[in-house]
Amino acid sequence: MPPASETAASALLDTPHRLEVTGLTRAFAARAVVSDVSLQVAAGQVTCLLGPSGCGKSTTLRMIAGVETPDNGRIQIDGHDVFGPSANLPPEARGVGLMFQDFALFPHLTVAGNVAFGLAGDKAAKMRRVDELLEKVNLSGFGVKHPHELSGGEQQRVALARALAPRPRVMLMDEPFSGLDNRLRDGIRDATLAVLKAEGAAVLLVTHEPEEAMRMADEIALMRDGRIVQRGAPYNVYNAPVDRAAAAFFSDINVIRGISKGALTETPFGAFLTPGHLDGAEVDIVIRPQHLKIDFDRAGRGPYPTMSEGTPARGTVLRARYLGHASLVEFRMDFDGSVLTASVPGVFLPKADTPLWLMIRRDRCYVFPAC
Numbered sequence: 001m002p003p004a005s006e007t008a009a010s011a012l013l014d015t016p017h018r019l020e021v022t023g024l025t026r027a028f029a030a031r032a033v034v035s036d037v038s039l040q041v042a043a044g045q046v047t048c049l050l051g052p053s054g055c056g057k058s059t060t061l062r063m064i065a066g067v068e069t070p071d072n073g074r075i076q077i078d079g080h081d082v083f084g085p086s087a088n089l090p091p092e093a094r095g096v097g098l099m100f101q102d103f104a105l106f107p108h109l110t111v112a113g114n115v116a117f118g119l120a121g122d123k124a125a126k127m128r129r130v131d132e133l134l135e136k137v138n139l140s141g142f143g144v145k146h147p148h149e150l151s152g153g154e155q156q157r158v159a160l161a162r163a164l165a166p167r168p169r170v171m172l173m174d175e176p177f178s179g180l181d182n183r184l185r186d187g188i189r190d191a192t193l194a195v196l197k198a199e200g201a202a203v204l205l206v207t208h209e210p211e212e213a214m215r216m217a218d219e220i221a222l223m224r225d226g227r228i229v230q231r232g233a234p235y236n237v238y239n240a241p242v243d244r245a246a247a248a249f250f251s252d253i254n255v256i257r258g259i260s261k262g263a264l265t266e267t268p269f270g271a272f273l274t275p276g277h278l279d280g281a282e283v284d285i286v287i288r289p290q291h292l293k294i295d296f297d298r299a300g301r302g303p304y305p306t307m308s309e310g311t312p313a314r315g316t317v318l319r320a321r322y323l324g325h326a327s328l329v330e331f332r333m334d335f336d337g338s339v340l341t342a343s344v345p346g347v348f349l350p351k352a353d354t355p356l357w358l359m360i361r362r363d364r365c366y367v368f369p370a371c
């Protein structure tokens with residue numbers, strides 16, 4: 001007999017994902033809008049579908065919800081086809097909860113009436129579920145009010161309670177926080193996440209904001225031109241981008257172009273290891289502003305190369321701005337007049353034309369084929 005831990009592990013492997021999407025494809029007027037999208041979301045997991053406007057996120061969500069018909073692909077919930085070669089269940093039979101940017105509460109119903117709207121069963125059971133959810137979203141006692149008596153944040157929480165009331169197996173959320181005041185948003189995101197986790201639904205959340213995805217997601221699926229280009233934990237997607245565009249989606253980037261020769265690329269910042277690129281191939285060395293290091297001590301004197309950071313290159317300050325948590329300093333580089341941006345924690349506001357040396361941490365830069 002296998003040990004208990006092995007049995008538990010194989011049981012886990014056998015358990016179907018709560019939501020499994022395979023090869024989902026949709027074109028409008030012969031233009032592919034969603035191409036071969038596959039993803040899995042486990043119960044209690046939040047996956048963020050992240051990408052720029054128009055990349056096909058909402059269309060993907062709408063196909064899973066059942067309000068848009070795929071040209072191809074398969075959608076399974078708890079191992080059962082809700083869409084596929086031999087199935088196409090209507091939205092109400094899929095066991096999904098929906099929440100959109102415009103969460104449109106019914107104005108003529110009370111808060112309790114809104115939350116109870118999709119519930120079946122006897123009145124007492126319905127009221128128990130409504131009370132339970134209003135407590136979870138921190139709106140106990142609000143049941144008798146009407147939507148127009150509530151703030152935007154409170155209405156959003158009622159919409160969340162309404163979507164969760166029938167205990168959906170999968171929650172589909174399309175930019176659910178974008179209508180909210182900036183100051184409210186962080187708190188509401190955190191509170192929403194706590195409720196979603198407590199309810200245990202598999203959540204697929206669409207957003208075009210990397211910060212929102214980083215804050216909410218267990219897994220990010222980065223989408224571009226109808227395809228998922230990278231999937232992984234927020235840490236991995238941020239720190240190991242698949243290409244230059246993926247790096248640029250999360251922050252400003254600096255790019256230094258060079259030509260690979262014998263697994264090395266020489267730049268004004270010294271040599272970088274660039275294995276896997278052909279001799280003569282152009283490569284982009286990509287570095288986020290927070291990893292471009294300023295030598296604060298030398299005031300432009302030097303250079304004195306260091307092992308880990310390569311050769312320093314000199315630039316003069318074009319502009320420095322204070323952003324609250326950090327300062328952003330733009331440099332015009334001596335070597336070719338290009339502009340590079342460094343981000344420094346706290347306050348650092350050197351005067352324009354100040355010469356300073358910059359270095360690149362070898363362990364924090366990415367090398368991609370030039371594009």
Ligand SMILES: Nc1ncnc2c1ncn2[C@@H]1O[C@H](COP(=O)(O)OP(=O)(O)OP(=O)(O)O)[C@@H](O)[C@H]1O
Nearest residue numbers: 028029033051052053054055056057058059060208
């Ligand atoms: N019913 C439709 N008919 C024709 N084109 C459509 C239809 N629905 C979506 N599209 C097009 O498909 C593309 C993807 O749209 P979709 O709404 O999925 O993108 P998105 O990534 O969610 O964008 P956003 O963040 O702006 O909502 C867009 O170019 C859009 O104009």
